[in-house]
Amino acid sequence: MSSPFLIGADWVQTESVLQVMSPQAGTLVSEVCLGDASHLRRAIDAAQHAFETTTRRQPAFERAGVLTRIAAAIEERRPEFTRTIMREAGKPVTLADAEVSRAVGTFTMAAALARETPGHLLDVDAFSPGNGHVGLARRFPLGVIYGITPFNFPLNLVAHKVAPTIASGNTIVIKPSPQTPLTALLLARVALDCGLPPGQLNVVCCANEHAGVPLEDDRVKMVSFTGSAAVGWKIKAASGRRRVALELGGNAAAIVHEDAALEYAVATLATGAFAYAGQSCISTQRIFVHAPIYAAFREQLIAYVRERIKSGDPSNPHVLVGPMINPAALARVRGSIDAALAAGATLAHGGGVKGNCLEATILEVPHQQFDVCQEEAFAPIVSLQSYESFDDALQLVNASRYGLQAGVFTRDLERAWRAYDRLDVGGVLINQAPTFRTDNQPYGGTKESGFGREGVRYAMEEMTELKTLIMRPV
CATH class of the missing domain: 3.40.309.10 (Aldehyde Dehydrogenase; Chain A, domain 2)
Known part of the structure; x- marks a missing residue:
């Protein structure tokens, strides 16, 4: 049976399938159910519903708890994750195992950052109009994030979009690379089993021709893309006024x-x-x-x-x-x-x-x-x-x-x-x-290598809006 993908709390089966081939042997590794535009729209529905009803108001300790459990579950299933990465990406086993370690660290770090209040007090009385007022600035989640991930780090680059999403109270729809969807689906199953609110993470495997569908939906507030420069700049052009973070190519x-x-x-x-x-x-x-x-x-x-x-x-x-x-x-x-x-x-x-x-x-x-x-x-x-x-x-x-x-x-x-x-x-x-x-470093590029930064703390800043509160006690 083909591996289903995740929308809300539902594992979706379709008649269309994607064949995942071994880069080493050229043989079939697995088949994954293939979604279409309608599935991406359903995933956005689920993500928006989860944001409005749950995640935007979820207390920090709950977000941190889920992230901690996910990190522990990845560690517990390390051999399965390592084997999946090696088989579908052709990554040498020692490097695949190292990627699992990095993903554990990414979720652990996100759990710690979820507990921090993302904001600061404002010294509004530094200027005379502010006399008698108090102020603060705090970050609030944007809403639905659309994440597109590449084949080369099928666990940790997904983690770098999912972990800050959870830590900041957003929701996300992930479109994994058609070459390496199995690891993302395994992570989604682990996250759901760890008590992640249904709809906070949705993983839809689909052909690249459908990848632009979420860019037509105003409920998608941000796009986070990792991949080639040619595709990334097309996504930026099609994204209108929504926020975009691009981690693109290089020749280091x-x-x-x-x-x-x-x-x-x-x-x-x-x-x-x-x-x-x-x-x-x-x-x-x-x-x-x-x-x-x-x-x-x-x-x-x-x-x-x-x-x-x-x-x-x-x-x-x-x-x-x-x-x-x-x-x-x-x-x-x-x-x-x-x-x-x-x-x-x-x-x-x-x-x-x-x-x-x-x-x-x-x-x-x-x-x-x-x-x-x-x-x-x-x-x-x-x-x-x-x-x-x-x-x-x-x-x-x-x-x-x-x-x-x-x-x-x-x-x-x-x-x-x-x-x-x-x-x-x-x-x-x-x-x-x-x-x-x-x-944990602010990671990203200049020129045609993109803009915006990953690294959990910095991705959380990209995924949130700074809002000011001024109060005058009377």
Whole structure:
């Protein structure tokens, strides 16, 4: 029987089904019931009803209690979540398990933040008209949120929309990626079992052609989208006056200066570039190396990748580079590699294909005018280019239409601060790969990488409206 999806308290069965295929084996993992426009409208009905009757007035301790129970239930069912992520996303098992840990932390953090009063007192008597008045400002939930999630983190990126929704008293309709819906459905079942009010979380699996239906409904007060830049900006254009948060693509860069801890930089960037076949929007894609150490860095990186970065079956705990999400993604990146080589790039390592896996690939490039540099690769591929001065490196990083995160490897505090000041990205990481993220940081980008921030506290701010109360006792 096909897996149903969740609307309100009902698990909905349909005759139409979506086949979830294994990225590793190309075989059928499961079938999921496929909804249509009418199901999305029903989900909005359920979400609006839950908001009006329950969640907007739900006390903080109840919201915190539900979130705590969800975190505990995910931990209790860790093997099931890990296995589901690995099977439908092709994520190496150690990374899938790490994603489960992150989701536990995300819900735990949301439980703590749900107990905090989101507001502050106002010193209205700082100005003469305010004499004799008292004031406060507090955040109130918006209402129905529409969340669209990608395939690459099918648990934790759903959690980053669901957990702040619950913590702030909103409701949400989730449209998971058609490639990885099983994990989102498992999370929904867990949440409902933990006492989540029916209708606060709705998960509707549907074809992408129906994804715009909630944008036609004025009851949807916010859209939170994680995915490609091309789709994200279309959603923004279609969203009218409603609030939108976009976490889009990137081509994350790292700078390695001559004073860097070289062995550490090599190991950190290799993992940041190739883990999960580079299928992360902050996967390290471009590395700029100071000319005096370029040859040494290149040699050490190739040796490290050859010896330590294993590709293949994601169920093998030693594998870091699993399969691409589907054959079309593999064909796309192979075409980009071939185009770069034909235009003057040099293959330093990798490029081979086995099954649906592309081995870790290192390209040396004389400039940035290649698709593998300018566009989001979303694959286990990294480009190397040398630079002469640190300011040159900063300019190379900024010469991109994306701006999610950037890494800088240096022991010099002035350079670190200069990078923080000048790089046009949402996050600057010193002596860390741009792939690094903690779940409590304000996470998001600039330029075509989107706007708005995730991280539970910051997502709660996006999902709430600040309202002022002024009182004059008489």
